[in-house]
Amino acid sequence: MKTKQWVINAIIAAMYTGITILIVPFSFGAIQFRLAEMLNHLVVFNKRYAYGVTAGVVLANLILSPFGIYDWVLGVGHTVLSFVIYFILSKKVQSPVKKMIINTLVFSVMSFMIALMLLIIGAEEVFWLTYLWIFIGQMVTMGIGIPILTTLNSKINFNKKMGN
Secondary structure, eight states, X not given: OOHHHHHHHHHHHHHHHHHHXXXXXXXXXXXXXXXXXXXXXXXXXXXXXXXXXXXXXXXXHHHHOTTHHHIIIIIHHHHHHHHXXXXXXXXXXXXXXXXXXXXXXXXXXXXXXXXXXXXXXXXXXXXXXXHHHHHHHHHHHHHHHHHHHHHHHHHHOHHHHHOO
């Protein structure tokens, strides 16, 4: 990667971490509303943004997560695996909005990993209820992100900023 791409990804990681810090009470646990998750949609415009978003998840979980190593592995694993699945499923899709819908669905479905983590560490007792709440939180935050990132992209052009 070029220096510019590293810098942009560092900024994205810092933004993800900063947004998570601002709303930390809603960023961890069974009922999550982690607004920084809307940054997952940046990969729709350029797949290289996955590095910055993933680094942001790593930083946020290292600094803030009350679940320690479990969140470092399963929380970050959720992000990485969701990106991989998204890239596979959206390969032939052209519409950015359709790609964001796919991305939202993938991240929401894959949030079972977070519910499983909470069950393993004993923070929650009922898997399906925990999964439902995390799924809903993921759908809402990433759903909110669709019009926001679409509008920002029309002004900023995320792909052009990242460079090819």
